[in-house]
Amino acid sequence: MSKYVKVKKDSCIACGSCGSAAPEIFDFDDDGLAEVIFEGDGNKGVTLIASDLLEELNDAIDSCPTSCIKTAAAPFA
Template sequence: MNIQVDADKCIASGACAQVCPEVFDLDDEGVIVVLDAAPPAELRAKVEEAAAACPAAVIEVHDQSRV
């Protein structure tokens, strides 16, 4: 799994960090920060939930083979 984000479109809701703090955080301005762009497979469900929770839809989750 590989994660890509469009931080320029982030609206700083913080939903990603609330759902999956192992992978996402917010910087001092409240903008998304990816702590682990290739997290372990056991976090996939939480990462996908965080992506779905993002109101700005800035998180993309890809299989490793697509990277």
């Protein structure tokens, strides 16, 4: 199933778990909070995550202690 993803930054505690699980999708922004970097998404949630990364994405979601990684079947913006 196709997925779009973004980080709800106001709930992120910068633990780094998502970037460890899915380094092609998540990295820290200039404020030290996680954001979606996949194909330059800029945490807008408008870039379709490649199907071969969905397992990593699910691992990242499962590892997030604050459940602030949000997914949708359609672009967020």
